Amino acid sequence: MISHKHKFIFVHINKTGGTSIEALLKKYSNKFKQHQSIIDLNKEASSNDYFKFTFVRNSWDRFLSLYKYRIKTNQTNLGKNSVSFKEWANHIYNKNPNYYNIPNKMKLLMLSDQLDWITDVTGSVDMDFIGRFENLQEDFSTICDRIGIPRQKLPHKNKSEHKHYTEYYDEETKSIVAKKYAKDIEYFGYKFEE
Secondary structure (H helix, E strand, O other): OEEOOOOHHHHHHHHOOHHHHHHHHHHHEEEOOOOOHHHHHOOOHHHHHHHEEEOOOOOOHHHHHHHHHHHHHHHOOOOOOOOOOHHHHHHHHOOOOHHHOOOOHHHHHOOOOHHHHHHHOOOOOOOOOOEEHHHHHHHHHHHHHHHHOOOOOOOOOOOOOOOOHHHHOOOOHHHHHHHHHHOOOHHHHHOOOO
């Protein structure tokens, strides 16, 4: 998402509260297309002049939310073909394309590290502010101040219903996420919270 008037670029990483943020920022933006990486967005604006921000989320929580959302919306037939969280985690980790049916680059990005969304062509993180899903409203208020718009309460869009993420994991699935999203976990300092 880009706003030329307010000089901001928002990178919407899936399952990090981005749909709620976009719902409020849409009226301030010039170009709106969901789920674009910073590399794609930099092609459309002189990014040195723009305030670039994104939101990230604990990798274990995000991975569960992605699974629950796929079931709820029946994306990739998870709603029709009941698959346990453990089985899904194993297939994603082992990159079984026949199981997950990933036809394009965007769907691969959906399952990638959050860092992949916000690093530029040199491999450097290209953000001015990285908010946390865990502090969504507070960090969004900081962004409103930075881009010069009134503070607003975020709606809760695309909510997936589930208990605390720790209740869905066993040692194997905990380890799968730790390995698959090792870059994110190290860079953002996330831990599996008991």
